[in-house]
Amino acid sequence: MISGLSMELGNGRTIQFWEDRWLPPGVLKDIFPRLFSVSTLQGSVIRDCGFWDGLEWIWSFQWRRELFQWELDLVHQLHELLQSVKPTTEKENGVVWKFDKTGVYSTASFGKVLQAEVLPEEITSYSFTRAVWKGLVPPRVELLTWFVLIGRVNTKDRLCRFRVIAQQDNRCVLCDKAEETAFHLFLECETTWKVWCAWLLALGRQWSLPGTLNDHFESWTELSVRKVDRKKWFIGFFAVIWTTWLERNGRLFRDHTSSMEDIINRSFRYSEKWSGVDPIGC
Numbered sequence: 107m108i109s110g111l112s113m114e115l116g117n118g119r120t121i122q123f124w125e126d127r128w129l130p131p132g133v134l135k136d137i138f139p140r141l142f143s144v145s146t147l148q149g150s151v152i153r154d155c156g157f158w159d160g161l162e163w164i165w166s167f168q169w170r171r172e173l174f175q176w177e178l179d180l181v182h183q184l185h186e187l188l189q190s191v192k193p194t195t196e197k198e199n200g201v202v203w204k205f206d207k208t209g210v211y212s213t214a215s216f217g218k219v220l221q222a223e224v225l226p227e228e229i230t231s232y233s234f235t236r237a238v239w240k241g242l243v244p245p246r247v248e249l250l251t252w253f254v255l256i257g258r259v260n261t262k263d264r265l266c267r268f269r270v271i272a273q274q275d276n277r278c279v280l281c282d283k284a285e286e287t288a289f290h291l292f293l294e295c296e297t298t299w300k301v302w303c304a305w306l307l308a309l310g311r312q313w314s315l316p317g318t319l320n321d322h323f324e325s326w327t328e329l330s331v332r333k334v335d336r337k338k339w340f341i342g343f344f345a346v347i348w349t350t351w352l353e354r355n356g357r358l359f360r361d362h363t364s365s366m367e368d369i370i371n372r373s374f375r376y377s378e379k380w381s382g383v384d385p386i387g388c
């Protein structure tokens with residue numbers, strides 16, 4: 107099964123993520139017994155432990171309860187380990203997984219740069235990481251939002267830095283007026299800002315542009331003192347982030363552009379789907 111650095115994992119539908127030995131260091135449930143014990147993905151095959159964001163594979167896990175800080179550190183370690191595993195789409199009849207650094211677009215240096223990149227200290231100390239993992243929205247949405255907040259989402263500025271794309275390709279696909287950074291794409295961009303404003307209008311609030319995405323997350327999720335309202339705002343935050351990312355990927359990879367109205371409505375519908383109530387209907 108292993109040949110050199112490359113391990114063929116097929117389409118990821120037969121190997122069990124936690125229980126099978128598919129990584130050189132060993133069986134994941136033995137390496138991370140605590141995470142295994144709280145994982146809702148016990149017995150799941152690799153393919154069910156993540157999702158495609160259009161450009162690359164994103165690992166996504168779900169836990170039975172909110173994790174403690176030290177357990178989140180283990181999650182970081184798990185993600186570090188998984189950095190080296192890239193599913194590829196080089197075969198026509200399905201995804202091929204390889205234990206390799208030659209992913210869809212990645213270069214040998216890409217994996218190294220990512221591994222060498224140190225997580226900012228605020229991630230381990232700042233409370234927002236715990237705030238994200240509440241199980242209010244699907245795990246892949248939590249994970250994307252977490253990536254956004256810790257500055258690890260693969261926006262174009264980041265891909266430029268790792269030389270995955272050329273400098274001249276760094277424009278925001280939503281407005282074509284600025285470089286695509288996480289701050290721009292998810293907050294400052296005129297398209298995204300209209301979505302946030304639609305939420306503020308619907309919920310009867312006003313404010314000015316926050317300085318960072320983290321400030322934005324904190325103020326947005328702490329806007330209301332009533333618990334039921336807090337949940338609504340909280341889910342709304344995820345909904346806008348998720349909607350923005352899908353729209354961005356749609357434009358970038360499928361050449362599909364939605365109208366402003368559709369984008370805004372979609373963010374409300376996601377919120378409704380995840381919370382079970384219409385966010386603007388009460």
Ligand SMILES: [Zn+2]
Pocket residue numbers: 278279280281282283284290291295296297
């Ligand atoms: Zn823009």
